[in-house]
Amino acid sequence: MPDATPESPAQRLAKIEAEMAHACKLARRAPDSVTLIAVSKTRSADEIRPLLETGHRAYGENRVQEAATKWPQLRKAYPKVHLHLIGQLQSNKADEAVELFDCIHSLDRLSLLTALTKAMAKAGKRVPCFIQVNIGEEEQKGGCAIAELPELIDAAKAEGVEVIGLMCIPPAEVEPAPYFALLAELAARHGLSQLSMGMSDDFPTAIQLGATHIRVGTALFGPRPAG
Template identity: 65%
Template sequence: MDQPDTPLADIRRRIAHTAAISGRSPYDVTLIAISKTHPVEAIAPLLEEGQRVFGENRVQEAQAKWPALREAHGDLQLHLVGQLQSNKAADAVALFDCIHSLDRPSLIEALGKAMDKAGRQVPCFVQVNIGSEEQKGGCPIGEVPALLAGAREAQVPVLGLMCVPPADVEAAPYFALLAKIAADNGLAQLSMGMSSDFETAVMLGATHVRVGSALFGSRG
């Protein structure tokens, strides 16, 4: 009798299918398993299935969980997907392989200094407040070119743009807008799409999707 699909196998298959019908390779899409608030015991089954890219929301939580996991699985990639305080920049540069929440000049300055001191360049995504929501982090759309210029000046590497669309509305227009802003600014990578909308994001060009609850279940 066939073994039932695991959540990870299901997500991977759906990414591959959506990429194929969009004329893309599934290898062009990185699945980031969002493990924030989940213990090491919940992460272990995904590691056993070969998942190697994970995302955390908070520097302190990641510091408690990931050093030991890295020792056991040396090929892991850890992405910071939550808001980053400038005073945590040095800790983030030391721990993470990618930062998805670059959104303001003061953080560029802090990250630039931290990377210079550590001798380590950590690629970043500029988080765009794509729905112009007051309660959300992210750079206002109109300020993206200036923020990118500031990052270049500070030698903070930027891979692309990231967004979290407004909740409970169709995400596609927001993903399409992010893709246009990225193209207008010569950026090829897009961090967009979560458990409820990652297939739409892949169809519209996502290179990184951030999936949590569909892999781990509801957070505790």
């Protein structure tokens, strides 16, 4: 039996948007209350371009250097792109990150806050940030410890850095709902309205628990080439 015809980027996008709409309906939320960030890390400009052609404009990258190799050229052709940094950020890359990205999801420590404050002042540009929370208290993961969150939020306010919400990556291979619920509770406690949480396997659950930004990669771009 021949293989099924591969889905086009437009078909994959429509499928994800339908799942998002269903999750929003269950949660009694407006469909436009959730931003779909297409995770384009490790994808070439040629792989990204077909999705750009559908009109989708929110993209996420993990590494500053990788993003710098492809997005400046792509943005000349697609100027309304909104680019999100969703991976861990080294303080020495703060200048480049502020120049390149429209939103940073991985503010997680005071030293990075200091670097970003200086970079924003130097660039004359204010980049809104999510604070990444180490929601599962995993040693190998980045993110601010829950106990240190109030201090980091207060420090960001003092520096004039706009913290718009919280971000998390729950522990792998466990039910994510309790972690999403905890992040939502922490955000509400600190008066933050936006939540960056949920990926390809769990974004419907994240939406039902308040996600305003979900991060989806392979489900949008298709399987990675073998080899």
